[in-house]
Amino acid sequence: xxxxxxxxxxKPSQRTKHIATALVVLVVVWATLTVDVxxxxxxxLPADLVRIFGRLFLEPGPEWSYFPTAFExxxxxIQIAWLGTIIGAILSLPLAFFGxxxxxxxxxxxxxxxxxxxxxxxxxxLVAVVIxxxxxxxxxxxxxxxxxxxxxxxxxxxxxxxxxxxxxxxxEAARATGGRPLQIQRWGVLPQVLPxxxxxxxxxxxxxxxxxxxxxxxxxxxxxxxLVQSLLYRRYDRAGMVIIVVIVVTILIDTASGWLRRRIxxxxxxxxxxxxxxxxxxxxxxxxx
Amino acid sequence: MIRFENxxxxxxxxxxxxxxxxxxxxxxxxMVIVGLSGAGxxxxxxxINGLVPLTGGDLTIDGVSVPGxxxxxxxxxxxxxxxxxxxxxxxxxxxxxxxxxMGRLHDAGTMRSLLAWYKPADIEIAMRALERVGIVEKAYVxxxxxxxxxxxxxxxxxxxxxxxxxxxxxEPVASLDPPTSHVVMRDLQRINRELNMTTIINLHFxxxxxxxxxxxIGMRAGELVYDGTGDKADENVFRDIxxxxxxxxxxxxxxxxxx
Amino acid sequence: MTAATAPRVARPKRPSRSFVGLLAFLVFAVITxxxxxxxxxxxxxxxxxxxxxxxxxxILAEFWPPDFSVVSRTIAPLLETVQIAVIASLxxxxxxxxxxxxxxxxxxxxxxxxxxxxxILSVVRALPDVLxxxxxxxxxxxxxxxxxxxxxxxxxxxxxxxxxETVDGxxxxxxEAARATGANRLLTVRWAVLPQVLPxxxxxxxxxxxxxxxxxxxxxxxxxxxxxxxINEFRRFFQYDALMVVVxxxxxxxxxxxxxxxxxxxxxx
Numbered sequence: 001x002x003x004x005x006x007x008x009x010x011k012p013s014q015r016t017k018h019i020a021t022a023l024v025v026l027v028v029v030w031a032t033l034t035v036d037v038x039x040x041x042x043x044x045l046p047a048d049l050v051r052i053f054g055r056l057f058l059e060p061g062p063e064w065s066y067f068p069t070a071f072e073x074x075x076x077x078i079q080i081a082w083l084g085t086i087i088g089a090i091l092s093l094p095l096a097f098f099g100x101x102x103x104x105x106x107x108x109x110x111x112x113x114x115x116x117x118x119x120x121x122x123x124x125x126l127v128a129v130v131i132x133x134x135x136x137x138x139x140x141x142x143x144x145x146x147x148x149x150x151x152x153x154x155x156x157x158x159x160x161x162x163x164x165x166x167x168x169x170x171x172e173a174a175r176a177t178g179g180r181p182l183q184i185q186r187w188g189v190l191p192q193v194l195p196x197x198x199x200x201x202x203x204x205x206x207x208x209x210x211x212x213x214x215x216x217x218x219x220x221x222x223x224x225x226x227l228v229q230s231l232l233y234r235r236y237d238r239a240g241m242v243i244i245v246v247i248v249v250t251i252l253i254d255t256a257s258g259w260l261r262r263r264i265x266x267x268x269x270x271x272x273x274x275x276x277x278x279x280x281x282x283x284x285x286x287x288x289x
Numbered sequence: 290m291i292r293f294e295n296x297x298x299x300x301x302x303x304x305x306x307x308x309x310x311x312x313x314x315x316x317x318x319x320m321v322i323v324g325l326s327g328a329g330x331x332x333x334x335x336x337i338n339g340l341v342p343l344t345g346g347d348l349t350i351d352g353v354s355v356p357g358x359x360x361x362x363x364x365x366x367x368x369x370x371x372x373x374x375x376x377x378x379x380x381x382x383x384x385x386x387x388x389x390x391m392g393r394l395h396d397a398g399t400m401r402s403l404l405a406w407y408k409p410a411d412i413e414i415a416m417r418a419l420e421r422v423g424i425v426e427k428a429y430v431x432x433x434x435x436x437x438x439x440x441x442x443x444x445x446x447x448x449x450x451x452x453x454x455x456x457x458x459x460e461p462v463a464s465l466d467p468p469t470s471h472v473v474m475r476d477l478q479r480i481n482r483e484l485n486m487t488t489i490i491n492l493h494f495x496x497x498x499x500x501x502x503x504x505x506i507g508m509r510a511g512e513l514v515y516d517g518t519g520d521k522a523d524e525n526v527f528r529d530i531x532x533x534x535x536x537x538x539x540x541x542x543x544x545x546x547x548x
Numbered sequence: 549m550t551a552a553t554a555p556r557v558a559r560p561k562r563p564s565r566s567f568v569g570l571l572a573f574l575v576f577a578v579i580t581x582x583x584x585x586x587x588x589x590x591x592x593x594x595x596x597x598x599x600x601x602x603x604x605x606x607i608l609a610e611f612w613p614p615d616f617s618v619v620s621r622t623i624a625p626l627l628e629t630v631q632i633a634v635i636a637s638l639x640x641x642x643x644x645x646x647x648x649x650x651x652x653x654x655x656x657x658x659x660x661x662x663x664x665x666x667x668i669l670s671v672v673r674a675l676p677d678v679l680x681x682x683x684x685x686x687x688x689x690x691x692x693x694x695x696x697x698x699x700x701x702x703x704x705x706x707x708x709x710x711x712x713e714t715v716d717g718x719x720x721x722x723x724e725a726a727r728a729t730g731a732n733r734l735l736t737v738r739w740a741v742l743p744q745v746l747p748x749x750x751x752x753x754x755x756x757x758x759x760x761x762x763x764x765x766x767x768x769x770x771x772x773x774x775x776x777x778x779i780n781e782f783r784r785f786f787q788y789d790a791l792m793v794v795v796x797x798x799x800x801x802x803x804x805x806x807x808x809x810x811x812x813x814x815x816x817x
Contacts, residue, residue, distance in 0.1 A: 016815045017815055019815070020811075020812055020815035024812070027634055028634055028635075028638055031630065031631040031634035031635050032634075032635060034627075034631060035628070035631040035632070035635060035692055035696075036628065036691060036692055036773070037691070037692055037693045037696070045688075045693075048687060048688060049687070049697075051687075052683070052684075052686075052687035056683075076590070078583075079582070079583035079584075079589050079590050080590065082579060082580065082583045083580070083583050083584060083590065083592060086580065118799075121799050121802050121803065122795065122798070122799065123762050123763075123765065123766050125678065125766045125769065126765075126766055126779075126795065126798070129769065129779065129783065130779070130783075130788075130791055130795060131608070132604075134604065134607045134788070135600070135601060135603075135604025135605070135607050135608070136597075136600040136601065136604050137600075140590040141590075141597060141600065144590070144592075169374060169376050169377075169378035170378050170379065170380050172340065172374070172378060173372065173374060173378035173379075173391065173444075173447070174391060174394065175340065175367070176338055176340060176367060176370070176371075176372035176457075177367065177368060177371075177372075177391055177392055177394050177395060177447070177451055178363075178364040178365065178366070178367035178368030178369075178370075178394070178395035178451075179364070179391070179394035179395060179402075180364065180394075180395075180399060182399060182403065183394045183399065183402050183403070186402070186403050187380060187391055187394065187402075188380070191380045191381075191382045191383055192380075192381075192382070195382075210675075210676035211676070213676055213679060214676050214677075214678040214679060217678060217679070217682060217769075217770055218769060218770075221590075224678075224679065224682075227679060227682055227683075228682060228770075231682060231683070231686040239683070239686075243675065243679075243683070246674065246675060246679065247671055247674040247675060248674075250674035250675075251670055251671070251674050254670075254674070416559055420557070420559075423557075425557055425559055425560070426557050426558075426559075426560055427560075428559065428560050429560055429562065429563050
């Protein structure tokens with residue numbers, strides 16, 4: 001039996017890929033050439049950085065006596081993040097239900113999702129600086145409110161997606177028993193989504209700790225203020241202490257929260273791999289889909 | 290008595306799932322519906338408790354029209370109809386007992402059901418339902434830890450906990466192996482006889498239908514093509530329903546029937 | 549009941565209320581009380597908050613209508629924002645690649661490098677981008693450079709962590725095959741691991757770029773270049789209607805970048 005010769009396939013066209021790459025390169029070149037950085041100063045950069053690192057941590061070393069104050073500031077940041085996250089969680093849950101295509105009609109859920117997107121798009125610091133500080137003045141309140149409002153956006157979107165992903169079976173079963181709408185949500189939807197949503201709240205808390213640390217720098221309470229003040233008065237040793245406190249406390253909370261989140265999710269059948277989850281969750285902060 | 294009068298269901302895409310169906314189901318009957326997927330079995334069953342609304346004709350249960358029922362009335366009707374699903378549709382994350390108690394949702398107060406703080410009377414009903422299907426010892430076990438057959442029995446218990454007059458079962462054994470399927474079908478048969486409950490079951494396997502069905506309905510393309518007893522359902526009848534000859538896929542298997 | 553029913557089985561006892569659930573609730577309640585209390589916390593007072601909000605509500609009226617006459621002043625800072633984001637993404641994502649490989653059990657050459665790398669990554673991740681910017685502004689001078697540096701660090705932290713988790717989950721098959729041909733570690737990583745994680749790497753890098761745009765929009769508030777500088781200026785002079793324009797521009801910029809990112813992700817991989 002003879003075999004008809006098969007011609008070798010040609011390499012598939014990668015034109016769009018090349019165009020995309022070319023565009024990216026173009027933008028990069030433009031940015032590098034036009035940015036307002038003095039090229040001649042660049043070689044000094046490593047030395048400058050080493051010097052600042054030394055001033056912060058090495059000589060004469062961080063100001064340990066400042067620790068109690070720094071710690072207090074950090075606690076304030078945690079409190080701001082905690083209450084802000086709670087505000088965000090409470091407000092986001094009903095919005096998530098209304099924003100879920102399988103619970104409310106397409107029109108309503110669309111409007112709510114767009115609203116959530118709009119809220120998400122504005123960074124907390126902007127919300128605080130532009131809206132809440134003018135409204136209620138400086139202090140912890142604007143920080144808490146800014147974090148709360150921004151969190152409603154992300155948490156609302158993530159929670160709505162979880163709700164949209166449920167198995168409709170138990171919901172149908174609840175309907176078939178003649179249950180009222182609230183009962184159907186409580187027994188058909190909620191048990192399926194609660195662990196994942198609570199895990200999102202915890203993850204959001206971790207992020208909000210960082211946000212509240214930043215907000216302190218613009219006067220919204222917390223440790224950011226300590227950092228700005230100490231650098232302003234060139235007390236680098238003090239700044240070094242502040243940085244250490246921020247890093248240590250953040251890592252501790254991240255670890256505890258991460259452990260708790262994993263414990264909560266482990267009880268959930270069908271949990272996705274850790275990596276997919278953390279990226280999916282992280283993406284939600286920027287994804288407008 | 291359940292009565293379909295020229296009932297039709299046309300889905301938004303244009304699919305005629307039910308075409309002018311006229312059918313009477315007397316109280317206490319054990320009726321089995323057979324037919325290909327898409328023949329209308331699922332739609333027929335879901336029309337009875339209004340999960341799928343009729344687009345034409347009428348359906349009455351003891352004289353009360355289901356399509357015409359207002360939401361509150363519809364919930365009342367549903368509470369008296371227990372439904373069992375192919376995929377069990379249990380709430381995996383909670384206990385067997387909480388699942389069965391979902392059958393009490395309509396009669397329990399909203400606050401109580403939201404907090405899972407049911408009255409002792411309701412818990413008693415749930416427990417008795419579990420005893421009737423023989424798995425009361427698993428009452429506090431997480432639903433997802435049970436086998437398929439056990440989960441379906443929880444589904445049956447949930448339906449029984451409603452203290453219904455009618456039981457609907459949509460392919461209740463399609464996800465189960467043959468021996469377990471027979472156990473579940475026998476449970477349903479027993480419930481039908483002991484409690485004189487109208488039982489309507491969708492089945493895929495014709496031999497199973499003949500064994501357990503007092504009356505067999507054959508559906509094809511939304512229309513009723515056979516209505517009679519099991520012994521009269523021969524090869525010809527089968528071809529009417531399925532549009533082809535009997536194959537091995539249509540029978541669960543005789544060896545299993547002995548089990 | 550007929551004789552056919554099974555003999556009666558004893559009903560199980562109701563298990564005691566979940567200890568863990570109660571404990572969790574208690575911990576939550578204590579922390580919330582601590583955060584909101586007057587003595588230890590923020591003195592969270594809802595009536596006071598509501599009064600403040602309602603009093604401040606008329607400020608919101610000053611935001612509208614936006615003062616579009618300032619748009620010409622915003623162009624240069626906006627471009628600077630984009631520049632910062634682009635450069636930081638480029639450098640940051642490039643550096644993140646080797647760092648991610650060191651941070652994964654699968655590709656790290658030895659235990660010491662692995663532990664060191666992961667520890668440093670944890671530390672770097674713990675500081676938010678704006679705090680880095682504050683430090684670099686103090687160390688260098690105001691302008692885009694501290695912003696770029698801050699975002700590079702932030703980028704590395706985010707992308708390296710995500711990428712290392714991906715590498716952890718990579719299919720071992722091709723690695724085994726590469727070793728079998730006698731390839732050294734570097735070649736194995738290049739040909740057996742990198743192709744598997746490349747789509748993810750591109751996705752993470754684009755994501756980091758989106759983050760950078762949003763971050764660089766606000767870095768200027770602390771002096772690190774970009775449109776944030778203008779925000780401070782408008783704020784200082786209570787020009788809320790001008791501020792509104794900036795906010796709208798940032799929103800538009802972020803959305804556009806988002807679309808570009810989606811488009812790129814589909815084309816580049």
